[in-house]
Amino acid sequence: MTDDELKVLVGSLAIAQQHTDKQIAELRASQQETDRQLRETDRQLRRQLKELGKQIGGLGEKFGGFTEGMAFPSMVKILSERFGMEVITPRVKVKKGGESMELDVLAYANSTRNEVFVVEVKSHLRPEGLEQLQQILSRFRRFFPEHDDKKLYGMLAVVDAPDDLRREALSQGIYMAGIHDEQFVIETPEGFVARSW
Numbered sequence: 001m002t003d004d005e006l007k008v009l010v011g012s013l014a015i016a017q018q019h020t021d022k023q024i025a026e027l028r029a030s031q032q033e034t035d036r037q038l039r040e041t042d043r044q045l046r047r048q049l050k051e052l053g054k055q056i057g058g059l060g061e062k063f064g065g066f067t068e069g070m071a072f073p074s075m076v077k078i079l080s081e082r083f084g085m086e087v088i089t090p091r092v093k094v095k096k097g098g099e100s101m102e103l104d105v106l107a108y109a110n111s112t113r114n115e116v117f118v119v120e121v122k123s124h125l126r127p128e129g130l131e132q133l134q135q136i137l138s139r140f141r142r143f144f145p146e147h148d149d150k151k152l153y154g155m156l157a158v159v160d161a162p163d164d165l166r167r168e169a170l171s172q173g174i175y176m177a178g179i180h181d182e183q184f185v186i187e188t189p190e191g192f193v194a195r196s197w
Helices: 003-082 127-143 163-171
Strands: 087-096 099-110 114-124 151-160 175-180 183-186
Touching: 003 087, 003 099, 003 114, 003 175, 003 183, 087 127, 099 127, 114 127, 127 151, 127 163, 163 175
Parallel strands: 114 151, 151 175
Antiparallel strands: 087 099, 099 114, 175 183
């Protein structure tokens, strides 16, 4: 190879290197732009998911409120006619010592039947719904000492519940009410024994 040919080759290599450097720089710039666009898309998706979560939560609350509203007339009938409750109140909220408790329905009688019922209304019963009622019942007397002398019973009024959770609730002595012909009715099997908490 002659000096002239070597110079041409080196020049060609230098031009190729410059071209490669330019392509690498363009690729870096393109990658940075892609990264920026991905971050922006991620930010927008997170914002949209947060908004969707709020909307779904709002729908859940509305459906829960709808279910409670649908259940209350049936609960009034069941609690007054079948169990002799004199006072039946929906959506009871109480605060004591920095803690709070919310009840879907509270019913009680102070006459010949000295009893109190706590009813939790659920559109779809899940294990945490059963646990929630159990916690309410175990904490009830701390929040309502005026009912210390009464027998305390729990009831779940549900639109839909898996059979295993129904059996679980009944085995723990919790009354079950289910919806039939657009009204809630008590669903206790033969031999059911209610638990007084």
